[in-house]
Amino acid sequence: MAANWKMNKLVREAKDYMAKLLPRVDDTEGEVDVAVFAPFTCLHAVARMTDDKPVLAGAQNLYFEDSGAYTGEVSAPMISDLGAGAVIVGHSERREIFGETDETVARKAARALDAGLLPIVCVGETKEERDAGDMWDKVSGQVRAVMEEIDSPRGHQVVFAYEPIWAIGTGDTASPEDAQDAIGRIRGLLKELAGEEFAGAVRILYGGSIKPNNAAQIMAQEDVDGGLVGGASLDADSFFELVEAARGEVARG
Ligand code: 13P
Numbered sequence: 001m002a003a004n005w006k007m008n009k010l011v012r013e014a015k016d017y018m019a020k021l022l023p024r025v026d027d028t029e030g031e032v033d034v035a036v037f038a039p040f041t042c043l044h045a046v047a048r049m050t051d052d053k054p055v056l057a058g059a060q061n062l063y064f065e066d067s068g069a070y071t072g073e074v075s076a077p078m079i080s081d082l083g084a085g086a087v088i089v090g091h092s093e094r095r096e097i098f099g100e101t102d103e104t105v106a107r108k109a110a111r112a113l114d115a116g117l118l119p120i121v122c123v124g125e126t127k128e129e130r131d132a133g134d135m136w137d138k139v140s141g142q143v144r145a146v147m148e149e150i151d152s153p154r155g156h157q158v159v160f161a162y163e164p165i166w167a168i169g170t171g172d173t174a175s176p177e178d179a180q181d182a183i184g185r186i187r188g189l190l191k192e193l194a195g196e197e198f199a200g201a202v203r204i205l206y207g208g209s210i211k212p213n214n215a216a217q218i219m220a221q222e223d224v225d226g227g228l229v230g231g232a233s234l235d236a237d238s239f240f241e242l243v244e245a246a247r248g249e250v251a252r253g
Pocket of ligand 1: 004091163167168169170171207208209210228229230231232
């Protein structure tokens with residue numbers, strides 16, 4: 001279960017949140033993997049607090065060069081240096097607002113892997129694309145672009161997140177069946193591209209208006225391995241409820 005705080009929280013707020021969350025996740029270790037994707041400004045504080053805890057600290061973006069004249073950018077080694085172990089790549093807000101392309105997203109994912117960071121690659125379609133019947137064209141193209149850039153042994157360390165853009169921050173969650181349909185197809189495509197072993201091992205999350213009252217149903221879907229959560233992750237109590245919902249589904253098998 002992954003929290004994406006997006007552009008929220010000052011350092012003090014981040015520390016208070018982690019102080020609340022960390023004691024609770026201690027006994028979910030081995031059952032649910034928990035990650036918190038913080039803004040760069042509080043990532044060091046978050047990463048330090050998770051040092052000896054079963055929570056992965058991550059960044060929300062990176063640049064694919066390691067250093068140089070790229071004003072305002074942050075590289076994979078810089079993220080590792082903060083003590084973080086993961087990074088979100090190609091979130092739809094980066095693609096839609098900041099003009100990231102399938103090509104830059106793929107390069108970022110490959111660079112993250114090379115630097116030993118776990119990339120969570122986001123894919124998903126707009127409402128217009130879904131209504132026009134183009135969902136799979138869009139999503140499969142996004143997945144293919146990343147898989148062409150990385151090779152499969154490293155690819156085991158990639159996580160995909162299916163986040164339909166119309167479901168993000170709208171309260172309009174995909175139905176459990178729609179989430180399963182898209183994620184099942186992504187897994188099928190990964191099998192075709194990288195083989196059965198890879199497709200079976202890779203983790204694919206759902207994201208888009210996950211809340212404590214709908215998380216269990218979505219997590220219960222066969223191909224859904226977890227959630228990437230925005231709004232409902234901003235409060236430590238609400239995020240922990242989602243961790244518990246995922247834990248319940250693990251227990252139910
Ligand atoms: P919401 O949970 O606020 O819909 O955001 C989802 C998301 O974009 C996570 O990356």
